[in-house]
Amino acid sequence: MKYxxxxGGSRGIGRAICKKLAEETDYHILINxxxxxxxALETLAEVRAAGSNGEIIKFDVGQADEVKKALSQWEESHPDALVEVVVNNAGLTRDGLFMWMPLQDWNDVIQTSVGGFYHVTNHFIQKLLHNRxxxxxxxxxxxGVKGTAGQTNYSAAKAAVIGATKALAQEIAKRNITVxxxxxxxxxxxxxxxLDQKELKKLxxxxxxxxxxxxxxxxxxxxSKKSSYITGEVININGGIYS
Incomplete structure (x- = not known):
């Protein structure tokens, strides 16, 4: 069974990704x-309505022990499951001007995006390499690409993941794994x-x-397999605001 x-699959972009993957691939969807x-259960219902199946799994991506425990237990109860695709979507914003930014707001945002990337991807990486x-x-x-005022923490976190994307892509491309x-x-x-859409649309x-x-x-x-020669890329999808 391939997964x-x-x-962060319960709402917003994460939910849309789960639904689209259910429509267009044969994968079972594991919704964190x-x-x-x-x-999360509403997302699962949409996945099933799209003709696929899946399940929900609870953990905070920023907490290493929580991630390891939840994913290890899931693997033990699904010995035939193979996770082939990892979508690191979970994110957190704590916006504010840097001069007034509490350390907690900095740490929480970094831990969710950068720590989350590490904890989840690292858990699966050896199996991906083994399966080539x-x-x-x-x-x-x-x-993370251009920086946004009021989001120094979020911009830093996403820029870090961009750097990690480019580096990891070079490490594992020979094994048919794209990043x-x-x-x-x-x-x-x-x-x-x-947000004020009317004003922002002008940009x-x-x-x-x-x-x-x-x-x-x-x-x-x-x-999908169609993207096999694309790796280490950052693809902007922003209506031309920064390209």
């Missing part, structure tokens, strides 16, 4: 969530619902926010 794991079980096939897809952000990053701009989700050449489904389309392509 894809999507961290941190606290909102109801939302895999796809690792890291959801970053325009903030790519997807950098969304302004996308219609819960995370952006409080976007496409003159609109993107949809989570558009990001999911790109992820589904990168998760």
């Amino acid at each position: 894809v794991i999507v961290t 969530y941190h606290s909102n079980e109801t939302a 096939y895999g796809r690792i897809i890291n959801i970053v952000s325009v903030s 790519n990053a997807v950098a969304p701009g302004f996308i219609n989700t819960d995370m952006t619902s409080n 976007i050449p496409a003159n609109r926010f993107g949809e989570a489904e558009e990001v999911a389309d790109l992820v589904a392509f990168l998760a």
